[in-house]
Amino acid sequence: METPSSVRDMSEFASSDEDGMDWEEVVPSSYGQDGNTGLQDTLEIDVPGQQPIEITLPTAKSKEQAKKTQARARTLEWRAQQVVRLESHKLHTVCLLSSAWIRNKWINDPLLHARLMSMTPMPIQNSFLMIHKKFQPDPVQRGRLFQAAVGRLTKWWHENFEVHPNGHITSKTFNEALREPQADDNIREPLRGPKSLMKHALAWYGSRDTSALLFTALCRALGVPARLVVSLQSVPWRRSVERTDGPDQSASKKDPKGKGKARAVENGGQESSASDTLDTGKTKPAPKSVTKLKGSKRKSIKSRSATPKHFSLTAEEISPTMWTEVFSRADMRWLPVDPIRNIVNQRQKLEPHPQDKANRMVYVVAFEEDGFARDVTFRYAKAFGGVTVKSRPGGKLRTDGWWESVMSMVTRPYRLKRDDIEDEEFVIKQVTEGMPTSMTGFKDHPVYVLERHIRQTEVIHPKREVGKFRGESVYHRSNVLALKSSENWMRVGRRVREGHQPLKMVKARATTVHRRRALEMAQAETGEESLQGLYSEAQTELFIPDPVIDGKIPKNDFGNIDLYVPSMLPRGAVHVPHKGTAKIARELKIDYAEAVTGFEFRKGHGIPILTGVVVAEEHEELLLDAYWESVHDAEEKERLKRTERVIQRWTKLIHGLRIRKRMQEQY
DNA sequence: CTGATTAAGGTGTCTTTGAAATTG
DNA sequence: ACAATTTCTTTGACACCTTAATCA
Incomplete structure (x- = not known):
C-alpha cells in the first residue's frame, strides 16, 4: 500500500496532475522514468488495475485538503503574527513615550539644576542674562545673540562631556527584539532617577541619551525654555522592515550567537572608533573607513549570505535619538540643538541616515518643562508626508487615530501662542515639502495623487x-x-x-x-x-424607511427588515434584539419582522445575521413581558430539571450505601 | 546607476438570504 | 408527521501590494 502512494507523490511532482482520470495513465509512465526496483514493479503488477485509482483518489483528495488547510493555517498564523506585531509596536511606542516622559520629569530636579549650574562657566551663564529687551531692543539682534549664546553653550558641552559609544536606545527589528539578550549586546545605560543623572554630570561621562538629558536640564537651569526631544525607537510593525535587513536575519536563524556578534558590529560600527569589533566568519567585514557606502555590494557578490549590510557611518552621520529644542523668545521659534555633535539649529542633520538601521525616525516627540508634549516629527523628517507617516500603524493613508489618541494623553489641554506658530510651521512645511520626485513617492502621498x-x-x-x-x-x-x-x-x-x-x-x-x-x-x-x-x-x-402603519412592519422581499444601522428602524417601531422573540411574537399574533443586522459567509453563500425582531411600539411591552416570562419559564424548567437530577443522584447514592451496608452486615 | 516597469506571488477586501440532519 | 432548530463548514474573485528581476 505504501508503494503506490509514494509513487503517486513522485508523479505528482513530475506532472502536477490532480485529476483521478489521468492517474491511470500517469502512474505507469512515471514508473518507467523512475526506474524503480523490481519489487515495486511486481507490486504494481500484482495489484488489479482499479486498485491504484481506489487508493489515489482519496489520497489526492486528502492531499489537496491538506494543502488547503495548510494554506489556511498559514494565513491564520500570518494574521495572528500581524496582530502581535502591531500590538507590540503600539505597546512599545507607548512604553518608550512614558519612559521619555519620566526622564523629562527627572531633568527638572532642582538639585540637578544647581549642580549643572555650578559646573557651567560664568561667561556662558551671563551671555544668556544679557539678552533682554532692556539691553537690546531689536528682536532680530536678540535672536542672533540668543543663537550665539546657545552655540557657545553647546560647544562647551560638546568639548567637556564625554560620550561613550554604547548605552543609548537603538532601534531593533521585531525578530531582534524577540531574541533573548546576549552577553555582548549593547546594554542600555541604567538610569534610576535624577541621582543617576547627577552622577553622570559629575563624571562628565555618559551615553548619548544621558548627554542629551543633561544638556536639556542645563538649558532649563539657565532659564532657557527647553524641550527634551525624543525619537521613539519602537519595533517596526511591518514585515518588510524585517526582510530588508536581509542576511543578518537569515543567518540568525541558524546561528543566533553569530547574530549577536553581527549586531555588535552594527552597533559598534556607529562609533567608528570601535574598529576592533567582532566579525563572524561568514560576514565580510564592512570597511571601517570614513567614506560612507551608499550602494550595496550586491552586484559583485551573488551569494545572499555573503553580502553584509553593515554600513559604517561616521560619528557625524549618526544622528541621536534624543536631543534638545531651545525656544528663542525673540523670534518665537524652537531651535534644535544636538549637544552630542555640537549642532545648533540645523534640523536637517537630525534625520538619521537611511542606512542607519539602529535609528528609524517615525515619531519625534518634544517634551516641555511642564510635562506636556507635542509631535514634532514634521520638523525633522525631510519627507514627512511622503515617507515617514507611512511607517506609522494604520499604515498608508488610512490612519487609525491610534497615535493621535496616544499623543492626546500628553498634549497640553490649552494652547499657547507658540503652539499656534508651530502648527503654522507644520502647515507651511506640508505645502513646501513639495511634490515627490519619483513615482513611488506619489503613491499613497498624503497631499498629492x-x-x-x-x-x-x-x-x-x-x-x-x-x-x-x-x-x-x-x-x-x-x-x-x-x-x-x-x-x-x-x-x-x-x-x-x-x-x-x-x-x-x-x-x-x-x-x-x-x-x-x-x-x-x-x-x-x-x-x-x-x-x-x-x-x-x-x-x-x-x-428613511416607511413608517409603521396600524402596527404593520414594512418588510423586504425575504420577509425581514434590513437594520444595518439604527437609523434604518422605521418610525413607530422598536427593535427587540433578543433571541427567540420571533417565536413569541408569532404566538402573540403580533406583526413582526426579523431584523437583519449583517451577513455571515459560508460556502459562497451570504447568510443574514438575524438579531431579534422589529415590532410596532405599541406591542413592545407586551412582547417584552412575554419574552421575560418565557425566559423565566425556561430558567424555572431548567432548575426543576436540575433538582430532579440531583434528587435522583442522591437517591442512587443512598440506595447504594444502604446496599453496601447490608452486604457488610450480612457477610 | 537609480528608478521605472513588469511579472509573479502573496495579501486584503468585498461579497451580502442554504441544505441537511436532528429534535420536539 | 411536521415544523423548528441545530449543525454543517469556513468562499472565491479580484484588486492591490510587495518583491525581485529587468530595463532604460
Missing part, C-alpha cells in the same frame, strides 16, 4: 490639476472621493438621491453562485459586461 494610483472605487472630483509629473496630471488628495454602489450605500443606511448619475462605472462583481448566474444572464442578453454605478456620499441621503 496621480490618477493612476487611485483605487477602483475612487474618483478625482473636481478634477483640479495642481501640477504635472512627467506629463501626468497631479491632483490634490482632498479631491479624491470614495465611492460606493447604491447597494453598498444602503448597507450603511443611505440612499442615492433621486436623479443623481453615477460618477463612475465599474465591472459588477459576483461572488455568489446565484448572483453570478443572474449577471451571466444579463450579459447574454445585452451582449456586454454588466456595469455597476458608483456614487459619492454627497450624492446620497439618509435612508
Whole structure:
C-alpha cells in the first residue's frame, strides 16, 4: 500500500496532475522514468488495475485538503503574527513615550539644576542674562545673540562631556527584539532617577541619551525654555522592515550567537572608533573607513549570505535619538540643538541616515518643562508626508487615530501662542515639502495623487490639476472621493438621491453562485459586461424607511427588515434584539419582522445575521413581558430539571450505601 | 546607476438570504 | 408527521501590494 502512494507523490511532482482520470495513465509512465526496483514493479503488477485509482483518489483528495488547510493555517498564523506585531509596536511606542516622559520629569530636579549650574562657566551663564529687551531692543539682534549664546553653550558641552559609544536606545527589528539578550549586546545605560543623572554630570561621562538629558536640564537651569526631544525607537510593525535587513536575519536563524556578534558590529560600527569589533566568519567585514557606502555590494557578490549590510557611518552621520529644542523668545521659534555633535539649529542633520538601521525616525516627540508634549516629527523628517507617516500603524493613508489618541494623553489641554506658530510651521512645511520626485513617492502621498494610483472605487472630483509629473496630471488628495454602489450605500443606511448619475462605472462583481448566474444572464442578453454605478456620499441621503402603519412592519422581499444601522428602524417601531422573540411574537399574533443586522459567509453563500425582531411600539411591552416570562419559564424548567437530577443522584447514592451496608452486615 | 516597469506571488477586501440532519 | 432548530463548514474573485528581476 505504501508503494503506490509514494509513487503517486513522485508523479505528482513530475506532472502536477490532480485529476483521478489521468492517474491511470500517469502512474505507469512515471514508473518507467523512475526506474524503480523490481519489487515495486511486481507490486504494481500484482495489484488489479482499479486498485491504484481506489487508493489515489482519496489520497489526492486528502492531499489537496491538506494543502488547503495548510494554506489556511498559514494565513491564520500570518494574521495572528500581524496582530502581535502591531500590538507590540503600539505597546512599545507607548512604553518608550512614558519612559521619555519620566526622564523629562527627572531633568527638572532642582538639585540637578544647581549642580549643572555650578559646573557651567560664568561667561556662558551671563551671555544668556544679557539678552533682554532692556539691553537690546531689536528682536532680530536678540535672536542672533540668543543663537550665539546657545552655540557657545553647546560647544562647551560638546568639548567637556564625554560620550561613550554604547548605552543609548537603538532601534531593533521585531525578530531582534524577540531574541533573548546576549552577553555582548549593547546594554542600555541604567538610569534610576535624577541621582543617576547627577552622577553622570559629575563624571562628565555618559551615553548619548544621558548627554542629551543633561544638556536639556542645563538649558532649563539657565532659564532657557527647553524641550527634551525624543525619537521613539519602537519595533517596526511591518514585515518588510524585517526582510530588508536581509542576511543578518537569515543567518540568525541558524546561528543566533553569530547574530549577536553581527549586531555588535552594527552597533559598534556607529562609533567608528570601535574598529576592533567582532566579525563572524561568514560576514565580510564592512570597511571601517570614513567614506560612507551608499550602494550595496550586491552586484559583485551573488551569494545572499555573503553580502553584509553593515554600513559604517561616521560619528557625524549618526544622528541621536534624543536631543534638545531651545525656544528663542525673540523670534518665537524652537531651535534644535544636538549637544552630542555640537549642532545648533540645523534640523536637517537630525534625520538619521537611511542606512542607519539602529535609528528609524517615525515619531519625534518634544517634551516641555511642564510635562506636556507635542509631535514634532514634521520638523525633522525631510519627507514627512511622503515617507515617514507611512511607517506609522494604520499604515498608508488610512490612519487609525491610534497615535493621535496616544499623543492626546500628553498634549497640553490649552494652547499657547507658540503652539499656534508651530502648527503654522507644520502647515507651511506640508505645502513646501513639495511634490515627490519619483513615482513611488506619489503613491499613497498624503497631499498629492496621480490618477493612476487611485483605487477602483475612487474618483478625482473636481478634477483640479495642481501640477504635472512627467506629463501626468497631479491632483490634490482632498479631491479624491470614495465611492460606493447604491447597494453598498444602503448597507450603511443611505440612499442615492433621486436623479443623481453615477460618477463612475465599474465591472459588477459576483461572488455568489446565484448572483453570478443572474449577471451571466444579463450579459447574454445585452451582449456586454454588466456595469455597476458608483456614487459619492454627497450624492446620497439618509435612508428613511416607511413608517409603521396600524402596527404593520414594512418588510423586504425575504420577509425581514434590513437594520444595518439604527437609523434604518422605521418610525413607530422598536427593535427587540433578543433571541427567540420571533417565536413569541408569532404566538402573540403580533406583526413582526426579523431584523437583519449583517451577513455571515459560508460556502459562497451570504447568510443574514438575524438579531431579534422589529415590532410596532405599541406591542413592545407586551412582547417584552412575554419574552421575560418565557425566559423565566425556561430558567424555572431548567432548575426543576436540575433538582430532579440531583434528587435522583442522591437517591442512587443512598440506595447504594444502604446496599453496601447490608452486604457488610450480612457477610 | 537609480528608478521605472513588469511579472509573479502573496495579501486584503468585498461579497451580502442554504441544505441537511436532528429534535420536539 | 411536521415544523423548528441545530449543525454543517469556513468562499472565491479580484484588486492591490510587495518583491525581485529587468530595463532604460
